[in-house]
Amino acid sequence: MREDIQCLRGIAIILVFIFHLCPNVFMNGFLGVDIFFVISGFLMAQNLTRTDLRMRDFMRFYxxxxxxxxxxxxxxxxxxxxxxxxxxxxxxxxxxxRYSIASLFLVTNQLVIHDQNDYFREVSFIIAHFNIG
Incomplete structure (x- = not known):
């Protein structure tokens, strides 16, 4: 595997780990989860584009x-x-x-979004605060 992706995975693990150790001090550990999603999407897209993708292969993949x-x-x-x-x-x-039932139907994220609307506000604050983008 590529070393740059391994480095990003390491950073993501550290962010999530520190967040779980002391969430009141390090409140932005959720960014590690976002990094994991980006890496996962990149690797999935890379796997899908390597082969001639037909509907049968697509269904088998999933x-x-x-x-x-x-x-x-x-x-x-x-x-x-x-x-x-x-x-x-x-x-x-x-x-x-409530969360158990949502987990059974794979819609836990929808419940979290419904329960707390401040996730994207926190991300936008970080982007604005550090002049990212």
Whole structure:
């Protein structure tokens, strides 16, 4: 793999890790997730453009991705729901229940966007503050 992409992945990991260690001090760790999305999109586009893409290949491409990702995804959702229900009690169940149902249908981001509208405001503040773009 290219070293520049590995470097970007390392920066993204560090940003997310520091954010999870001290979110009140380092509030912009979500940018690491954005970097991961950009890298992922680049690699997916690179994989798709290497071959002569027909509809059958396109469907097989996504079938292989879903087959690899979804079983573990649903297993983790089940484990987390059980753990939250057993260990955190009813006081967190109401909010977790909403997110669990959204996760089952792969629409968690829509729920997050609905619950908090300040994500893009934070990004635009950073862009304006540091004169990016």
């Amino acid at each position: 079938y292989k991705r879903f087959r690899r990702i979804l079983p573990l995804y649903y297993l983790m959702i089940i484990i987390i729901v059980i753990m939250v229900h057993l260990y955190l009690g009813d006081y967190l169940w109401e909010n977790n229940n």
